Amino acid sequence: MKKLESREDIELLVNSFYGKVIKDEEIGLFFNEIARVDWAKHLPKMYAFWESVLFGQMSYKGNPMGAHFPINEIRAMEQKHFDRWLKLWTATVEEHFAGEDADQAIYKAENIAKLMAFKMDLARRL
Template identity: 55%
Template sequence: MKDIQTRADVEFLVNKFYDQVIKDDLIGFFFTDIAKIDLSKHLPKMYNFWESILLGNPVYEGHPMAKHFPINEVSALEEKHFNRWLQIWEKTVHDNFEGENVENAIARALNIARIMSFKMSNARN
């Protein structure tokens, strides 16, 4: 296996991740029923997001936190949901890549999950 080094690697990773996450019993409904994401529009944004984070190419424009507050209002995004998201992310990363950027991908996802969980919880209180 190789490290995450190119846009193609990021796209492969994100595609593999979404293949799993939208089918997940615990969190899939957030994507399919609550947010009703259109993968043809959503995935390119996620490619840009992760390319910016993992490869340092500033191609992502947006406010990911803001997109999650309306979802949280419909159905609470709880710590257990972020933990599952992270579990699927880690497995997907480790199943397909190895190297320095792999550890970065997991560390960054962990930080994202913690911050999102904290902010979503505070928004409900």
């Protein structure tokens, strides 16, 4: 199994992951129907995001939390949706990579999913 160690590895991971997401019956609708994601714009942002998170490249410029609040107003993004996101992410990482950075990719995604689920729930309550 290959180590997760380069921008090219992140691109493979992100592309493989979103290939699953867009087909997923539980969370695909958030991307396909609600956000109507422009993949040509979204994927490079996600490469930069994960490159920043995992390798400290600081190439990501944006507000991931802020991008999700408008979607949450249209359709509630619940814990089960973040659990599914995390399950797909973990499976994708494990299919392609092993090692410390692969473990970190899963660990950091777990933290992101927890924080996003908490903040989306909080926003619905306010």
